[in-house]
Amino acid sequence: MDDHRLLERACRGDEDAFTRLFGEHQRSIHRYATRMCGADAGDDVVQDTFLAVLRQPGRYDPARGSVASYLFGIARHVILKRLAARYGTAMTDGLDVDPPAGGETPLETMARAQDVDSVRAAVDALPVAYREAIVLCDLEEQDYATAAAIMKCPIGTVRSRLHRARALLGARLICKHL
């Protein structure tokens, strides 16, 4: 049974369908939430996302993307509300940050910086919009079109944010290991 059918059945109270849909997607939503808002946000975002799905049935349009992108879209809305409430952070805050120039290339630095905590800290330190591009495209492996649909922006914007995010990420890891 495909995700669309599972979603429809779950919204009609089919527990088995919901369990399968939840099992399929909750982890990626949880990761997205924790990368964007911190470890304590994962459960809340997952719960709010799936509650919204259950309480507003019939809003998913297959023509506009996959069920996964629909769920990410809802999760993103929840995440942005949390970020705004917590920090007053706008999505585009910090986008003008330039990666510092350094003698060591990111490639060389990353070779020494394969430790998960360092990478997580570096990702967490990225501006929200860049972090989101990294999380969706590199960590959750969504394609550009899906990421653009989730982020509600053109594909070109996703590309440019991702490019700058990777550069910033590399720069931050260089600084961390100097």
Add this chain to the structure above:
Amino acid sequence: MQTPMNDPLAGALRSLADDPADRGASPAVEARLIAEVRAIARSRRITHIKSYSYAATLVILVALPVWQLMTREPRVAATEELTTEFFPLRYGHVPISNGHLVRMEVPESAMESFGLPPAAGGATTVMADVLVGEDGVARAVRFVVNPREETQR
């Protein structure tokens, strides 16, 4: 097509994506959501039961009168009993007080004795009302041509 990353960065992000410490939402979240799904199912069941009840009531309200109309037995108004006039008997001239009618079955030939035609259908007996006085003496008789039936189909 995705923009390629340099391999070390890709490896670092891959290690983060595959972080085994991230096991997803806690069981409490799933339990909370399952409870929500069950509430939806319960609500839908109640809605269905209500819908079926309304539908059943509607069907009954429509079908019952139709069924009653279709199955109602045609009723024929009870026919009036036809009788002959009273014919005086031997002591018909004797004054009477507090007389009463006694219905009895008499031979069909009794009608002929009063100049009446024989009963239809070749019956051997006919019903007759005999006027009996307080003194027990019969004064007159009349014959019932078509005895009343309670209900005819």
